Amino acid sequence: MHALKLPLILLPSIILFSKIILFIFSNIFYTMKLFIKFDINTVCSLFLKEKLGERQVNYTPLGFGEIELDKNLTAEELESMKNDLEPLGLEIVENQKSVLVQKIKDAIIEMVFMDENGNNLKSSVYLAEKLNHSYGYLSNIFSEVTYSSIENFIILQKIERAKQLIIINELSLTEIAFLLNYSSVAHLSTQFKNTTGITPSAFQRIIKKRRENLK
Amino acid sequence: MQKSALHILLADDDEDDRLFFKDAFEEVKIQTKVQFAHDGMELMEHLMHPDTILPDILFLDLNMPKKTGKECLIEIKKTDHLKHLIIAIYSTSSSEEDIEDTFIQGANIYIKKPSNFNALKKIINEVVTLNWHYHTSGLNRDTFLLRLK
Numbered sequence: 001m002h003a004l005k006l007p008l009i010l011l012p013s014i015i016l017f018s019k020i021i022l023f024i025f026s027n028i029f030y031t032m033k034l035f036i037k038f039d040i041n042t043v044c045s046l047f048l049k050e051k052l053g054e055r056q057v058n059y060t061p062l063g064f065g066e067i068e069l070d071k072n073l074t075a076e077e078l079e080s081m082k083n084d085l086e087p088l089g090l091e092i093v094e095n096q097k098s099v100l101v102q103k104i105k106d107a108i109i110e111m112v113f114m115d116e117n118g119n120n121l122k123s124s125v126y127l128a129e130k131l132n133h134s135y136g137y138l139s140n141i142f143s144e145v146t147y148s149s150i151e152n153f154i155i156l157q158k159i160e161r162a163k164q165l166i167i168i169n170e171l172s173l174t175e176i177a178f179l180l181n182y183s184s185v186a187h188l189s190t191q192f193k194n195t196t197g198i199t200p201s202a203f204q205r206i207i208k209k210r211r212e213n214l215k
Numbered sequence: 216m217q218k219s220a221l222h223i224l225l226a227d228d229d230e231d232d233r234l235f236f237k238d239a240f241e242e243v244k245i246q247t248k249v250q251f252a253h254d255g256m257e258l259m260e261h262l263m264h265p266d267t268i269l270p271d272i273l274f275l276d277l278n279m280p281k282k283t284g285k286e287c288l289i290e291i292k293k294t295d296h297l298k299h300l301i302i303a304i305y306s307t308s309s310s311e312e313d314i315e316d317t318f319i320q321g322a323n324i325y326i327k328k329p330s331n332f333n334a335l336k337k338i339i340n341e342v343v344t345l346n347w348h349y350h351t352s353g354l355n356r357d358t359f360l361l362r363l364k
Contacts, residue, residue, distance in 0.1 A: 060268075070268075147244050148344050156348060163358045197325070197362025202315070207358060209319045 047088050051081065101145045103131055104138055105153065112157040112180075123154055159195045162188065166204050173200055220246045221343060224270035226258040226287065227251070227305065228279045232328065236274070236305075239335045245343050255282025259290060262297055269300060272346055275322075277306040277313065285317065292321040299356065301346060314362060324361045338363050 045061065052059055055077065058070045073081065082092050107130050111121060124135040127150070131138060142150045158180050165176045177188040192200045223240060227233050233251050240249045250270070252258035258275075259282065261267055273291075277284040284304065291297045303324035304317045314325050324342060329335045341363065349359055 146344070146347070147340075148348070153348065156345075156354070160354050160358075163355070167358065196360050197364070198318075198360060203358075203360060206315060206318045206360065210321065213319055 044090065047085070047090060051084050055081070097141055097145050100131070100133075100138075100141055104142055104150065107131060108150070108154055108157055112154065112161055123150070155191060155195060159192055162192060162200070163203065166200055167207055169204075220248045221272070221347070222268060222270040223247050223249045223272055223274065224258075224261075225249065225251050225274040225276075225305070226253075226255065226279065226284065227274070227276040228254050229276070232276070235332065235335065236339075239332065239339050242336055243340055243343055245347060247343065255279045255284065255287045258282075258287055262291065263294075269297070272301045272303055272324075272342065274303045274305045274326075277304060277308060277317070285320065288317060288320050288322060301349070301356065301359070303342060309364070318360055323356070323359045324363070326363045 048059065048067065052069070055073075057073070059067045060070075061067050078092070085092065104127060107127055108123070111123065111126055127138055128135045139150050142148075142153070146153070162176055162180060165171055165179070166173070171179070173188065174185050177185045180188065182188040182191070189200055192198075192203070196203065198206070225233060225236050227236070237249055237251075240247050252261055262269070275284040275287060279287075284306070288302060288304075291300060291302065298321070301324070302322045303326055304322045305326050305328060306313065307328050309327045317325060326338055326342070329338060342361070345361065348354060349356060
């Protein structure tokens with residue numbers, strides 16, 4: 001009699017105990033499902049904020065996946081940024097036309113700033129060969145994207161180089177005109193004045209005074 | 216990388232000039248966003264405010280009450296976070312002295328206020344296009360000088 005009483009008392013607690021064990025086991029053996037509601041914009045902007053923050057760049061969202069940075073990234077920075085974003089599933093979409101325009105600009109700068117012969121080359125032939133497109137095609141795309149012509153951009157860069165050379169003050173204006181393949185000093189001076197509104201000598205004077213002013 | 220809109224700020228106390236300017240910008244091909252300051256004091260307060268998004272080009276009238284354009288120019292060039300701003304002087308004066316002096320003080324562009332709308336439109340187009348090249352083509356801003364009549 002006594003021996004029977006004990007299991008009876010214990011039975012409910014054994015059942016309860018086994019239920020607990022089963023519960024624990026079920027959580028080990030079965031995977032768990034959670035439903036997550038997410039806002040893709042928040043997620044995306046968090047990653048962007050982190051990756052741009054590392055580069056000390058601020059941005060403003062413009063909607064539809066477009067953002068505006070508060071400064072220009074160099075080609076290398078943009079490349080490393082692309083590599084950082086890729087594993088997160090974010091991709092920088094590049095406009096093919098803008099990419100081509102940048103290539104045209106790079107090629108022109110290389111040509112103008114080349115030390116030898118660069119400015120003796122015929123620019124239309126040089127660009128067409130270098131970029132593998134007809135000059136007409138390049139010229140149209142360039143005007144469409146920048147609202148100015150390739151010819152203008154070349155002049156702008158040549159004057160930019162002339163400015164550098166004037167500031168360094170090692171060469172005379174005649175020598176600079178020769179280096180940049182102008183037919184005469186007068187031609188360079190006229191183009192300088194047309195592009196900047198001031199003469200080369202006024203430019204030289206202003207920059208010199210400005211530097212003294214800063215000291 | 217094409218920027219979505221170019222931020223333009225004009226400091227000018229003359230209401231007609233501001234309207235004229237605004238209309239001209241509305242007809243420029245490159246997309247722009249134009250803001251105004253009514254005098255030199257307001258301009259400097261705006262630029263010094265930490266929440267201000269700095270303009271891509273600041274157009275500065277020389278003759279303004281409270282603080283002249285030239286005083287603003289000197290102050291801007293002495294302020295670290297402002298000294299790289301592209302500054303276009305926008306003035307009725309065409310004296311060679313004013314022009315050279317503001318260039319020496321660090322202005323990038325000198326525009327003599329044109330008398331008709333078409334001339335203004337042409338000038339603004341030129342400034343905006345050229346400025347855009349400076350943004351995207353690694354041109355040296357320290358030697359960026361442009362005089363327009």
